Amino acid sequence: MILKKIDQLTEILLEIKKQNPLIHHITNYVTANDCANIVLALGGSPIMADCCEEVEEIVSMASALTLNLGTLNEKTANSMIIAGKKANRLKIPVILDPVGVGATQFRREMLKEILEEVEVAVIKGNLTEIKNIYGIREKAKGVDSVNDGIFYEEKKGLAIEVSKKFKCITVITGKEDIITDGGKVYIVENGTPLLAKITGTGCMTASLISTCCSVTENYLLASLLGVLIMGICGELATIENRGLGSFKVKLFDHISNFTKEELKKGRFYEE
Secondary structure, three states: OHHHHHHHHHHHHHHHHHHOOEEEEEOOOOOHHHHHHHHHHHOOEEEEOOOOOOHHHHHHHOOEEEEEOOOOOHHHHHHHHHHHHHHHHOOOOEEEEOOOOOOOHHHHHHHHHHHHHOOOOEEEEEHHHHHHHHOOOOOOEOOEOOOOOOOHHHHHHHHHHHHHHHOOEEEEEOOOEEEEOOOOEEEEOOOOHHHHHOOOHHHHHHHHHHHHHOOOOOHHHHHHHHHHHHHHHHHHHOOOOOOHHHHHHHHHHHHHOOOHHHHOOOOEEEO
């Protein structure tokens, strides 16, 4: 079963290299450069454009749209809605990364408006972010999750309910990553605590997921692949690691050289 999944995931990986898909980002200025480079490393082509006067034209050329709330303001929220609606009309997948949504009332209100106007294919977030999306108020520590100690079954149940509520794939990142479409559930055990020590690895994971979703209609497997790539490459980057700087460089190196052989190092299972 796992070997069959690896073959399917490899097909998505090869399609990315073949198609060099354009991934439109409306994202935050803290991690925009890293998100762009992570897409390039995997084989895609990034474009960062958030001006409301041009986002429809930009998304029309793209194969996926990433919406990241990290440094949200009214202008970018409006651009997200305009671009998202256009992507929906063109059947281009929209990947939502609700960074720090638990931090302020403004973020929660803007997120609510975006979700009312735009159909998303994937929602990816940490536990605090996903709880807030579902309507469970929990304050965040900046953009970070304050509690990943929730019982596994409760965490899995939350992911399933969010998928059913918004009719999308839900990804909850953490010590164990959960990916579900509301029916099937995948659990990924790859990763390293060092990923949490670098700003933007969550944002970069959303960009990886977007790149994977851009070449297939199986957004569940595409999301699984994006999460696996980050987790596996994070582990590989710890080998002979000398500190956070070299870790980050090696993370990009391993993603740029990622193949089926690295994918076989994935520790994941289906429930």
